[in-house]
Amino acid sequence: MPLGKDYDRQDCALARALEVVGERWTLLVLRDCFFGVRRFADLRAHLDIPRAVLSDRLATLVDAGILERRPYAPGRDEYVLTEDGLDLWPALFSLARWGDRHRVGPGGGRRRFRHADCPAGGADLAAGGVCPACGTLPPPAALETRALDPDEDDGTRPERDDAVSRALRRPHRLLTPLP
Amino acid sequence: MPLGKDYDRQDCALARALEVVGERWTLLVLRDCFFGVRRFADLRAHLDIPRAVLSDRLATLVDAGILERRPYAPGRDEYVLTEDGLDLWPALFSLARWGDRHRVGPGGGRRRFRHADCPAGGADLAAGGVCPACGTLPPPAALETRALDPDEDDGTRPERDDAVSRALRRPHRLLTPLP
DNA sequence: CAGCCCAGGTTCGGTCATTGAACCTCTGGC
DNA sequence: GCCAGAGGTTCAATGACCGAACCTGGGCTG
Numbered sequence: 001m002p003l004g005k006d007y008d009r010q011d012c013a014l015a016r017a018l019e020v021v022g023e024r025w026t027l028l029v030l031r032d033c034f035f036g037v038r039r040f041a042d043l044r045a046h047l048d049i050p051r052a053v054l055s056d057r058l059a060t061l062v063d064a065g066i067l068e069r070r071p072y073a074p075g076r077d078e079y080v081l082t083e084d085g086l087d088l089w090p091a092l093f094s095l096a097r098w099g100d101r102h103r104v105g106p107g108g109g110r111r112r113f114r115h116a117d118c119p120a121g122g123a124d125l126a127a128g129g130v131c132p133a134c135g136t137l138p139p140p141a142a143l144e145t146r147a148l149d150p151d152e153d154d155g156t157r158p159e160r161d162d163a164v165s166r167a168l169r170r171p172h173r174l175l176t177p178l179p
Numbered sequence: 180m181p182l183g184k185d186y187d188r189q190d191c192a193l194a195r196a197l198e199v200v201g202e203r204w205t206l207l208v209l210r211d212c213f214f215g216v217r218r219f220a221d222l223r224a225h226l227d228i229p230r231a232v233l234s235d236r237l238a239t240l241v242d243a244g245i246l247e248r249r250p251y252a253p254g255r256d257e258y259v260l261t262e263d264g265l266d267l268w269p270a271l272f273s274l275a276r277w278g279d280r281h282r283v284g285p286g287g288g289r290r291r292f293r294h295a296d297c298p299a300g301g302a303d304l305a306a307g308g309v310c311p312a313c314g315t316l317p318p319p320a321a322l323e324t325r326a327l328d329p330d331e332d333d334g335t336r337p338e339r340d341d342a343v344s345r346a347l348r349r350p351h352r353l354l355t356p357l358p
Numbered sequence: 359c360a361g362c363c364c365a366g367g368t369t370c371g372g373t374c375a376t377t378g379a380a381c382c383t384c385t386g387g388c
Numbered sequence: 389g390c391c392a393g394a395g396g397t398t399c400a401a402t403g404a405c406c407g408a409a410c411c412t413g414g415g416c417t418g
Contacts, residue, residue, distance in 0.1 A: 011339055013289055014210050014271070017278030024405080027201070031193050040366050050406055055367060065281075075414045076365060084281045090307045091273035092193070098270055099196030102244075102263050110192055128269045128307030128316045135314060137307045160190055203376075219395055229377055234396060254385050255394065 020064045021088070025049050026057050031092060033067065033085065034140055036178035037164055038078040046164040061085075081175070089140045093129040110148045116173065117142040146171040199243045200267070204228050205236050209264065210271055212246065213319055215357035216343055217257040225343040240264075260354070268319045272308045289327045295352065296321040325350040 021027060028047055037043055044054055058079055061067040066085040072078045093113065100110050115122040120133035131138050147169045163179035172178070200206060207226055216222055223233055237258055240246040245264040251257045272292065279289050294301045299312035310317050326348045342358035351357065 011344065012207070012210070012275070013279035013282070014275040015207060015278070016282040017274045018206060020282065021274070021277075022201075022203070022206070024201070027197060028191070028194060031191070041364085044366095050408095051367070052369085052407090053405065073365095073414090075412095087281065088277055091270060091277055094270035094273050094307075095196050095200070096191070096193040098200075098267055099194070100192035102266065103192070103195040103199065128273075128309055130307055130309060130316065137309065165190065220393085223395095229379095230396070231378090231398085232376065252385090254383095 017091075020060065020066065023057065023060070025053055026061070027092065027095070029054070029057055029061070030066070030081075030085065030088060031096070032164070033079065033081050034089065034092065034174055035145070035164070035168060035172070036174065036176045038072075038080060038177055040077075040079075042162075042164055042179060045162040046160075086140060090129045090137065093125065094127070097125075097127065111145050111168075112148060113143050113145050113174075115142060116144040140174040143174045144171055145174060196270075199239065199245065202236065202239070204232055205240070206271065206274070208233070208236055208240070209245070209260075209267060210275070211343070212258065212260050212264065213268065213271065213353055214324070214343070214347060215351070215353065215355045217251075217259060217356055219256075219258075221341075221343055221358060224341040225339075265319060269308045269316065272304065273306070276304075276306065290324050290347075291327060292322050292324050292353075294321060295323040319353040322353045323350055324353060 021030070025047070029043060029049075032043055032046055037046060040054065040058070043049070044051065047054070049057075058067065058069070062069050062079070064084075065082055066088070067079045068082050069077050069079055113125045115125065115131035115133065115138045117138065118131055118134050120131075123131060123133040125138075125143070126132045129137050145168070167179040200209070204226070208222060208228075211222055211225060216225060219233065219237070222228065223230065226233070237246065237248075241248050241258070243263075244261055245267070246258045247261050248256050248258055292304045294304065294310035294312065294317045296317065297310055297313050299310075302310060302312040304317075304322070305311045308316050324347070346358040
């Protein structure tokens with residue numbers, strides 16, 4: 001946990017957010033949840049995260065009311081974003097967009113987010129997560145994401161080959177279960 | 180650095196952003212830079228961050244082109260946000276806003292951000308950093324921040340008493356030097 | 359129903375980051 | 389010459405993270 005015992009000495013909303021969401025891996029786990037990944041094994045395969053750490057992060061997020069854990073079969077649980085979790089979307093999108101624009105370098109995996117349910121026809125999201133066509137801030141469920149076309153992407157890294165990564169190359173509506 | 184050696188195995192813009200900005204303390208340092216804090220000693224006093232860690236984070240941020248280090252007197256340096264750094268504003272604001280709304284609990288220090296240069300009169304920023312009055316996404320330099328009035332704030336913690344904390348209780352234009 | 363597999367963990371030593379305290383160095387002022 | 393303050397670095401101790409190995413409980417297969 002970032003700041004640890006210093007938590008209550010920081011008089012700042014940002015510090016309180018980072019207390020839950022600022023640990024290593026946590027935001028990447030949440031990104032996957034927005035993409036529609038719901039199961040422990042899929043998160044592990046997609047992120048290459050140590051089991052113990054993933055276990056710990058999921059517990060923290062459930063505790064904080066950001067994820068909900070629910071059985072989908074006897075003995076099997078899945079993790080789904082709550083209302084509070086869904087509200088993290090603008091923050092997550094803004095950070096990813098910044099990474100996309102300023103740290104291009106040697107890593108592909110760039111993607112676009114389009115307002116699929118847009119009354120004005122839809123367009124790729126602009127800064128802040130705003131749809132430039134209709135001017136609103138669409139909720140994640142109204143968005144479709146897809147990888148950049150190979151000719152737009154200058155990444156030269158080998159692509160990942162787990163089920164989630166493969167599914168995410170094709171257009172995909174956010175929050176729809178993956179893979 | 181989050182993810183460390185796994186950096187190049189993550190095909191994701193978010194991972195690349197977190198590589199620079201996801202370490203403990205880094206976002207809090209940047210928040211202070213947006214507020215107008217520029218000097219090592221002021222950051223230290225305001226954040227209660229260990230010297231070695233602050234030193235390391237500042238070096239990383241300068242390396243990444245997010246901060247610029249420049250002398251303001253012989254032997255004295257200050258740190259100022261670059262263009263790339265300023266572009267982090269929507270992400271920072273969104274996270275702080277989420278913390279403000281979902282993790283209220285036992286910590287005051289809540290604040291509002293108003294579009295001071297708004298042609299439509301200005302209003303507190305809404306989700307994504309958008310000004311609800313004019314519908315644009317104002318740059319940080321166009322914003323004024325102030326602490327919530329005591330009756331709006333349910334924080335019961337003792338207030339901090341360093342120069343930066345004191346200055347930030349009064350209305351303050353972002354990026355204007357503090358304290 | 360014995361035996362196996364799979365999802366979703368926990369446990370465990372080794373390694374790496376963070377912490378707080380102490381020490382260093384340069385500049386300017388008296 | 390001496391001191392103070394800014395902006396560091398160094399160090400031992402603590403805590404987080406890592407990867408590998410082990411555990412558990414339900415379903416399937418024969």
